[in-house]
Amino acid sequence: MDAIFWFFFGALVFSFVGYGVLLVLIGFVTKNKSKKSYANGYDVSFLVCAHNESAVIKEKIENINLQTNDKHKVEIIIVSDGSTDNTAELARSVADNVTVLEAKDHIGKLEALNWGLSECKGEIIVFSDANSLFPEATLNELVSHFNDESVGGVCGQIVVSSEKQGWIGKAESIYWRYDQALKIAETKVGGAVSAQGSVYAIRRELTSPVLEGCADDFVLSVGVVTKGKKLVFEPNAMTYEHVTNKVYKEFDRRVRSTEMGWRGLMLFKELLNPFKYGWYSLQLFSHKLLRRLNPVLLIGLLLSNALLLDGHWFYQAFLACQVVFYAIALLTMLFPFLRKVPGFNIPTFFVMGHAAMAMGIINVCRGKKVSKWKPVRDDA
Secondary structure: OHHHHHHHHHHHHHHHHHHHHHHHHHHHOOOOOOOOOOOOOOEEEEEEEEOOOOOOHHHHHHHHHOOOOOOOEEEEEEEEEOOOOOHHHHHHOOOOOEEEEEEOOOOOHHHHHHHHHHHOOOOEEEEEOOOOEOOOOHHHHHHOOOOOOOEEEEEEEEEEOOOOOOHHHHHHHHHHHHHHHHHHHHHHHOOOOOOOOOEEEEEHHHOOOOOOOOOHHHHHHHHHHHOOOEEEEEEEEEEEEOOOOOHHHHHHHHHHHHHHHHHHHHHOHHHHOHHHHOHHHHHHHHHHHHHHOHHHHHHHHHHHHHOOOOOOHHHHHHHHHHHHHHHHHHHHHHOHHHHHOOOOHHHHHHHHHHHHHHHHHHHHHOOOOOOOOOOOOOOO
16 A cells, blocks of 8 residues: 555655656756747738637737737737627727637537638637737737747747736736746656647647547647647747636636546547657646546555554554644635635645546546537626
């Protein structure tokens, strides 16, 4: 039983800490940077799928057109996915470079995105959410990597807005800083593993339709690697996002993200072959596969620890720490006023995130597929 306990313990330590340390160490001896150039001009298509986004769609289009794009020709494709408000009308009224594709029924993001992809004419396609806003330099920073022919895609940095930021937003901000620190290190080694949907860009010839039930941002960005190109992370290409303060909405979003991400990972499981894809395979295994198995490892650690209580005092102390940690998370969920206690939100966010991951994997095993959902908004 000792060996089983230490297996779970070691796997979790590697997942949370060891992988990042290993990346940093490898990065010190690796020179694997793309060659940026701000001189090249590109034809760029911004693709945005929108379902009932009348509150933000006008600002989104204006924000895209405020990008420092004097060198680039920009078209904006808005796919209104069965919106019942005036999203489509507002989008058409903003600028001449906007094309609105309007689905009368709610067809779901994946079908809407595939429709939009078929209409994009730019050599570079920038994918973004309707509520994500960019600083003016984001477009130039994204496309500056594409003069390097080895680069097929570029993903940007997510900054969680501090405006009206609740405990989930604060925790989410810490998480994204950690995740993006990994992406910086990964880019130096074998390339970033995958993009997040708020802001990323891909050469149009490397895109292909996304299958139902898969995470579009994962599938499109990882597809770059299968075609022999590299995905890089550009921290200066930023997008600002608001995060919901409602626990049930964030939980549902994470369940859906895990479910669709896992299905996409299984679709590209060939990338886990280190003999063909080298360091990228280790990165994909550690950043995506192992991380999503953490709920199983955490349960295994707790149970194996409980069976070792008659052993060394370390096992007794470690089990006590786990019980206190999970108790704090549970009590904070049941009694929200405890969230004001410094540090109590950390166990809560940790447990909520991993419970959502576990539910997402269970949904995959049940054969559940999600293709339609509403954006997570606090005013909805």
